[in-house]
Amino acid sequence: QAITYAVNRSGTLRVAAAGFGRLTAPATGPMKQWQLPEDQWMKYYKPDLDKAKKLLADAGYPNGFSVKLCVIPTFPTMVNGAPVVAANLKRIGINAEIENVEYAVWIKRWLAKDFDMTMNTTPGYGDPDTAFFRALHSTKGQNWNSSSPSDLDGMLEEGRRTFDTKRRKEIYDKVQIMILEQVP
Numbered sequence: 253q254a255i256t257y258a259v260n261r262s263g264t265l266r267v268a269a270a271g272f273g274r275l276t277a278p279a280t281g282p283m284k285q286w287q288l289p290e291d292q293w294m295k296y297y298k299p300d301l302d303k304a305k306k307l308l309a310d311a312g313y314p315n316g317f318s319v320k321l322c323v324i325p326t327f328p329t330m331v332n333g334a335p336v337v338a339a340n341l342k343r344i345g346i347n348a349e350i351e352n353v354e355y356a357v358w359i360k361r362w363l364a365k366d367f368d369m370t371m372n373t374t375p376g377y378g379d380p381d382t383a384f385f386r387a388l389h390s391t392k393g394q395n396w397n398s399s400s401p402s403d404l405d406g407m408l409e410e411g412r413r414t415f416d417t418k419r420r421k422e423i424y425d426k427v428q429i430m431i432l433e434q435v436p
Contacts, residue, residue, distance in 0.1 A: 278428045282376035283383065286421060288428050296432040304344045316345025322361065322370040325352040330371045337371070365398060372396065380424040381412050388431070401434035 277293040279286040308316060321338060323330035338348040348369065353361070361367050377383035385408050386393045390400035393408075404427065411423040 278431045279380055279383065279424065280376065282378050283380055286380045286424050288425055292425075293428065293432055301343055308344060308346075313345075316347065318347040318349065319368040320351045321348040322351045322353055322358060322367040324355050324358045326355065327373060329373045333371055380420075380427065381408075384408055384424075384427055384431075385412060399434075401430055404430055404434075 275294070275297055277288040277290075279288070308314065319341075321334055323334045325331060334348075334350045338350060341348045358370070362370060362372075387396045388399070388404060389395065389408050390405050392405075407423055407427050407430070411420055411427065414420045414423060
């Protein structure tokens with residue numbers, strides 16, 4: 253969680269492939285109709301370095317640690333974003349060495365979860381089921397972050413089987429808040 257406070261909650265991580273980036277809710281631009289109102293998600297992106305350092309200390313790393321950040325050199329968002337991530341981690345005592353690996357090696361290691369840290373890019377999904385279920389469901393998706401926040405699976409399954417747009421919006425609003433609060 254400390255890394256989350258240093259990186260995800262830092263307003264400085266605004267890197268986009270075309271250089272036109274802005275912070276968004278977990279439901280990104282192509283899912284605009286599913287996004288939370290900005291006043292509900294922006295507060296989660298405020299840096300809290302003291303809390304990040306405390307979380308590291310509580311986890312047994314009061315002086316930080318070193319880590320490798322694995323990126324694919326042919327992916328501009330990774331190449332441009334990695335130094336920003338590393339600089340933010342440095343603010344709480346985590347030294348991130350950027351490791352460039354070719355795409356096939358990255359895929360193999362990513363699938364095996366054989367890396368310290370990595371970045372990933374996702375396409376502009378238009379529906380929250382496509383964006384969230386595959387990435388975050390602990391048993392039926394790929395669970396990219398090896399995380400299973402409480403009740404997330406049930407909410408993802410409910411969103412998947414709900415056809416009423418208003419009800420789906422309510423479900424995915426809760427999913428986004430859960431993602432922001434528990435940061436998979």
